Amino acid sequence: MNIASSAALPALLLIAALAAPVTLVVGRRNPRRAASAAQVAAGAALAAALWNIAGHGGSVDLPWLPTWGATLSFTFDGISAVYTLLASGIGLAVFIYAGRYLPLHLHHTHRPVSEATSFFALLTLFMGAMIGLATARDLLLLFIFWDLTAVASYGLIGFDHTEAARRGSLMALLVTVSSALLLLVGILLLDLTYGTFDMAELARRATPGTELSVAVALMAIAALAKSAQVPFHFWLPRAMAAPTPVSAYLHSAAMVAAGVFLLGRIYPLIERAPEIQRALVVVGVASMATGGALALVKRELKAILAYSTIGQYGYVVVMLGLGGPTGVGGAAFYVIAHAIAKSALFLTAGAVTEATGRRSLDDLGGLARPLPALAVGSGLAAAALAALPLTIGFFKDEFFFEAAHHDGPVMTVIAALGAALTFAYMARFWGRIFLGRLRRPAAVLPTAMVAPIGALGSLAVLGGVAPAPVAALASAAGAASLQAPVDLHPGYRLVLNAPNVMALAAWGIGAALVAALPWWRGLPLALAAAGDRIGPERWYRSTLDALDRLSDWIHDLEVRDLRSRVASVLVPAGVLVAAAVLATPSDRAFLAGSFQAGDLVVGLLLAIACASGVAAARQRNHVAMTLLLSGVGYSLAVVYAAFGAPDVTLVAVLMETLFALLFLTTLSALPQSLRERLRRRPIESARRRRNVIYATVAGAAAFITVWGILSKPAAFDSVAARQIALTPSAHAKAVVTAILADFRGLDTMGEITVIGVALLGLAALLTRRRQT
Amino acid sequence: MITALTRTVAKLLFLPSLMIAVATLVKGYADVGDGFTAGVIAGLAVLLQVIVLGRDEVERMLPLRWAPRLAFAGIALALLDALAPLAFGQPVMTHLPPANVKPIHLGSLELLSAVVFDVGVFLLVFGFSVAAIDLLGRASPDRLP
Known part of the structure; x- marks a missing residue:
């Protein structure tokens, strides 16, 4: 066993592995302690992640499946640093919030306190899976953690057990897991082509070619589905049926971030498939437009944030598609900035709903007066997402603008328009909640629900004033993706360079967009309506319905009665045998040997068996039928004896006896009158015809199989x-x-x-x- | 048609049938038959009694209701025999003694760990055949309340 150079990475992995079990055990004893256990786990994971960053990571290699060339190999690099920090840091803030939110939520929905245990166990399981995902170097291992996040998210999204929650969680699971199969196929394709599951090794060995492009395309589809990019985006708004802390964690910093994490992880391969990389730009722009436009017209708080997430990850995908140090390093920076701001906004949505009981913008307004701390905290987060100066968000857009400007004038315009959309929907979101006339009285919120929002908001400002640490993290992640040094230098430059002009344009257009919203809101609404009618969500539903009907049809066909169940086994088997016979050369496959005097006994016994079989088929009395079938078995048993197989003979005789007894006892379990009725009932001609077809197919298949095998006894x-x-x-x-x-x-x-x-x-x- | 003669013959046949079953089982490694056939023979021996004497009378002599438990004890025994080598760092289903070691003899009987597995199969098949027919017989309509 090779354990790593330092104890930092093993410690992190151990915490990740133990977080969920420990939370579960603690919660079983006292459900009120489950939240504390989860918070301690997140805090420990955060500390371990920082230790790893300070100690420059390391790696862990344990043997796993040596014959397949798969190892339990973990490495802590720049990408791991970003995503483990997000999983543990945002996790800690969300878990603290959830510690207060969940008891209230369970109380509102009349559920026992004990359900908190499974909630926090799933949350910590998700955190552990994210840490494993971020540090896995072996791609098979990465795939397992990838699916583990989906499984945990299924439980979390469906936690409320309402119809919407069930549908939403199933949709998230089906979309992300079925696309994960493509990821697996891509990984296996890479292994077949380059002979390794190790990402570091792949980055060295991979050469441009069709195999690489196909593998990268498959993996990219899985990543885009996970990051809720067009056309897979529809699952994210449905997943908003989840309790607020789940959305704040999964749908801002973790689950959806896993998609762009994967793109960053396999970036060395993406770079060698330029057509795929260019496709990323297209998908990203489409997501930016869809997410941004719908976020601007939706009314429900969490739906706005969900569409905003789709759009925001669209930016990240565009930056990865544009490539270069600014694009790739900037993408990592963008993910961090977005996660901080968006999780705070999701928590805000939950806090607002908790305080007022309302979840739509139409019922809200003027909350800045009763809830000043919440207004400031979420205002800072909203400013960060809208990329205002002195927040971390300013730099995320600066890098985005730089990469877009570097690409050409078309991307420059698209980038500025995209940023304008962000500014507009953030202004609308925050303004409609906190400014204007107070519509509903607001209850006082517990500190533990406001403090995490304030902390995240302050973090957003801190990152805007002193961006160097975040820039260092993002540079390291970009360097790991690009496999070349990346040096991001965020800073305020009071000159009229391209990014500053684009930022000014974005704010201006954004302010105009939101001011003119009443005049043009029909456009995105029409877009949304068209999307509902012919969009991918419709395809998803019709695929699901079609599968449902197919399964019903097969079920009805198979289990209608005993006869159809037997037929559903025998007929397909017969068809397969026929196909095999047609496909194999028939030369000398079916031989008819000679008949000698010594074979007379065997011939006679076989004739008895045939006669019993025919008689059983014509018989209507069940008892007689059973005895005739036994006759077939007994005469065959004697045939085995004639061929000198005493063991087989003994088993055949005993089993025939036992089966005859079983049949007879079963018959005796049916009422006499029923048996009489069955015996006298005429058989409809259609059914008789079907029976003849089933029997002929099955009998012919058995006959051909046995004949074929007996024609070449030497084969075995x-x-x-x-x-x-x-x-x-x-x-x-x-x-x-x-x-x-x-x-x-x-x-x-x-x-x-x-x-x-x-x-x-x-x-x-x-x-x-x-x-x- | 159950007469006094069939009843007497059935009773007389019971112990010899069981003896044949046991002989088939322990001699399985040297002769025709194994745990499976022995189990069916023993099962048929009991079922003959049930058919001829009736369930109630047999239940007084033999604990029929224990048949399912016997079957699962057989699975447990076979599983134990299969997994026991793991405790000694050997692959699953490693039998004792090894190929080149002479087994211990008890008279003409050889002591082999594979026979333990076969005994497990015997108990399962014995228990299953009795339990299945007993369950079906008890489900017949004239016994329903």
């Missing part, structure tokens, strides 16, 4: 000979027993387990019937 000799040769070394004289108990013992284990399960099922069915 190798295994049999080996088993016979090995029998003495197992201290056995009977080969069959040695195979069952030793050579294929694991198969036997599986089979007897199946028998046990069948017994359980039988007992459950029959005892229930007796009770009712």
Whole structure:
């Protein structure tokens, strides 16, 4: 085992792994302590992350699946630093807030306090998964953490168990997990092409080519779906059914950030697939436009923030698509700035709803007077998102403008318009809540719900006054992506350079947009309506409905009665056999041997078996049918004996007897009158025809299979000979027993387990019937 | 048609059938048959009694209701035998004694850990065949309240 150079990374991973179990155990004892456990875990993870940053990371390598070339390898680099800080730092603020929010929320919804345990356990599980994701160097490992975040988010989004919550969580799960399959395919494709799952190794080995482009495209689709980019964006507004702390954490700093994290992680590969990188710009711009325009017209607080998130991650995707030190390093800076501001705004939305009981902009206004601290804290966060000077957000836009200006005039205009949209919807969001006439009285909020917002807001200002530490973090992340030094130098320059002009233009256009909103709000509303009618969410629903109908149809077909259930096994099997026969060369595959005098006994026995089978098919009396079928079995058992297979004969005789008993007892469990009625009921001709077809297909398939196998008996000799040769070394004289108990013992284990399960099922069915 | 003759013959056959089952089981490694066939033979021996004498009378002699428990004890025994080597750092289903070591003899009987697995299979099949038919028989309509 190679443990890392320093203890910092193992400590971080240990905290990440233990956070959820410890929270669960503490919460089981006392649900009120679950929040504290989660807060301690987040605090410890934050401390460990800072320790790693101070100690310049390191790596951990543990053997995992050596034959597949997969290892449990973790590295703490610049990208890991950014995302672990977000997961633990924003996590800590959100967990503190949730410690006060959740009891109130559970109280409002009339649910027991004990449910807090699973809530905080899921939150810490999510944090652990994010830390694992951010530090994983092995791509298979990364995929596992990727899916783990989706699973945790499913539980968190659906925490309220309302119809909307259930639909929203299922949608988030299906969109992110089905796209995650593409990520897995991409990872496997990379492994097949370059022979490694290790990201650092891949960055060295990958060369431009079709395989690389396909793999990168698949992985990018997964990343874009996770970051709620167009056309996968529809899951995010639906996920707003989650409790507010979940949205603040997952939908600003963690879950959606995982998508752009992945883009940053595989950036060395993206760079070598320029067509994919250019596609990122298109997707990003589309998301910017969709998210920004809809955020400007939506009324519900959290819906506005959800569309804003779609738009904001659109900027990040555009910057990664534009590339270069400013683009890639700036993207990391943007993620940090956005996470701080957006989580504070989500917490604000929750606090406002908690204080007033309202969640729509139309019912709100003038809250600055009763809730001044909240107004200031969220005002700072809103200013940061709107990129006003003296906030961290100013620099996120500065880098964005620089990268766009570097690309050309078209991107310059798009960038300025995008920033204008951000400014406009933030001004509308904050202004409509806190300014104007007071519409509803507001309750006093607990300090623990306002303080995290204030802290995040102050952080946004601190980053605007002294941006160097954040710039260093982002530079390190950019350097890890670009594999070249990145040096971001945010600072205020009072000159008329391109970024400053673009910023001024953005504020001006933004102010005009929000002032003129009543005159042009029809456009985005029409866009939203069109999106609802023909957009991707509609495709999602119709795909789901179609799958539902298909499954219903198959279910009805299969389980309508016993006959159709048997047919649903036998007919497809027969069709497969027919396909196999057609596909394989028939030359010497079906031989008819000669018939000698010594075969007379076997021939006679087989004739008896055939006669019993035909008679059973014509018989309507169930008891007689059972006995005739046993006749088939017994005569075949004697055939085995004639071929010198005593073991098989013994088993066949015993099983025939047991089955006959089982059939007869089952028949005796049916009332006499019912059996009589079944016997006399005429069979409709359509059903008779179907039965004949099923029986013919199944019988022909069995016949062809047996004939084909008997025509070349030598094919299976190798295994049999080996088993016979090995029998003495197992201290056995009977080969069959040695195979069952030793050579294929694991198969036997599986089979007897199946028998046990069948017994359980039988007992459950029959005892229930007796009770009712 | 159950007569005094069938009743007598059925009763007389019970112990010899069980003996044949046990013989099939312990001789499984040297001769025809194994735990599975032995289990079916033993199961049929009990079922013969149930059919001829009736469930109530057999229940007085034999604890039929224990059959499911017997089946699961068999699975547990087989699983134990399969997993026990793990405790000694050996792969699952490693049997004792190893290939080149002579097993201990008790008369003509050889002591093999594979037979323990076979006994597990025997108990499962025995328990299953009795329990399945017993359950089905008890579900017949004339027994319903």
